[in-house]
Amino acid sequence: MPGPVELTMIFAIVLLLFGASELPDLGRSLGRSTKEFELGREKSEQELEELRENN
Numbered sequence: 594m595p596g597p598v599e600l601t602m603i604f605a606i607v608l609l610l611f612g613a614s615e616l617p618d619l620g621r622s623l624g625r626s627t628k629e630f631e632l633g634r635e636k637s638e639q640e641l642e643e644l645r646e647n648n
Contacts, residue, residue: 595603611619 607619608616
């Protein structure tokens, strides 16, 4: 896990690459992506559990 100095450096690089106006959109996209990933993971876990119960 990166420490506070590393996180600050990463944030500064992202700010330089995308600009301040793009950061809210980037954050929203990241949040949506994370949510979709979690939903997909939960769905696959449920399907695996159903397959285990049927066998």
